[in-house]
Amino acid sequence: MGLCYETGFGTNVNKEKAFELYQKAADLGNANGMNSLGYCYENGVGTDVDIKKALELYRKAANLENYYAQFNLALLGYCYDIGIGTEVNKQKAFELYQKAADLGNSHGINNLGWCFECGYGTIINEQMAFELYQKAADLGNINGMNSLGCCYKNGVGTDVDNHKAFELYQKAAYLGNDFSQYNLALMYEYGSDTEKDINQAIYWYKKSAEQGHGYAHEKLAELLEKLN
Structure with missing residues (x-):
């Protein structure tokens, strides 16, 4: 009512x-x-x-x-993280992400991983970041899948494994994550752990660009210009 x-x-x-x-x-x-x-x-x-x-x-x-309350804690943390409706406060963002993560919210878990990776509101701990991304990904969080893919791609908290990175980007890309769509396109463009496939690269850059990913838009324009 x-x-x-x-x-x-x-x-x-x-x-x-x-x-x-x-x-x-x-x-x-x-x-x-x-x-x-x-x-x-x-x-x-x-x-x-x-x-x-x-x-x-x-x-x-x-x-x-209550899922929505858990999500709201994570969302409020994000507001402090980037300054939506308030001043940027990385420490406050970290604390809110921690609270949401402790309650099992996958968004809070993924964003807490980002804090540990970058040292926002806490010390840098790449191993902890990797573990949190893994946990978020296991819960089905597509941002967590992309973050975990980046860890495998760049050796953050784990050994470099382009094959695992490709699999994670691909999974999250099909689920609609614009960052993973962009990252998958990069791998297709340069043939990282997959055959070089410009058509697939264009397809995924386009998918990502349609969701507003700026770099994907630039890469798409660049590839199309080369083909013309």
Whole structure:
């Protein structure tokens, strides 16, 4: 019912009423209510913005295995990571990714791996980064698959293995990951652990470019110009 008042589904939009209903649901121990109430506090829906309360509610809901709350913790970490709606704070991003990862969220796990790989909010630990990417990939996270592929390609936390890199890029590419589509195209263009195949390279650069990958767009234009 709170969602109906928040979005105006079947009734007039009433953010304050939505907030009240989410509060009641949360007070009754409903995980979805807690997550929705956290969203209200995070974004000022029917109440004042209060990030501390939002985090508390996300944590409570996440501990009840609410996927959306776990995702919101990771998403909030990403906001601090690159400065969406707030100043960049790598330490805060790391802490939020850690919380989401501890609750089993694959996005948090992958992004925590990135922090360890690059030293964002923590010390560089390539072995830890590799293990986290592996865990995220095992959970079906396509960004984790791409990150793990990069580890095998570049020897980050493991030995270089172009064959494994190719397999991971290919799997994530077919699942729609634009970074993997770009990386797979590179391997086809230069014949890295596969036969050189310009047509396949063009195909995957195009797929990646269609999703807004800037480098893929440049490489696609470059290859097409050479062919003409």
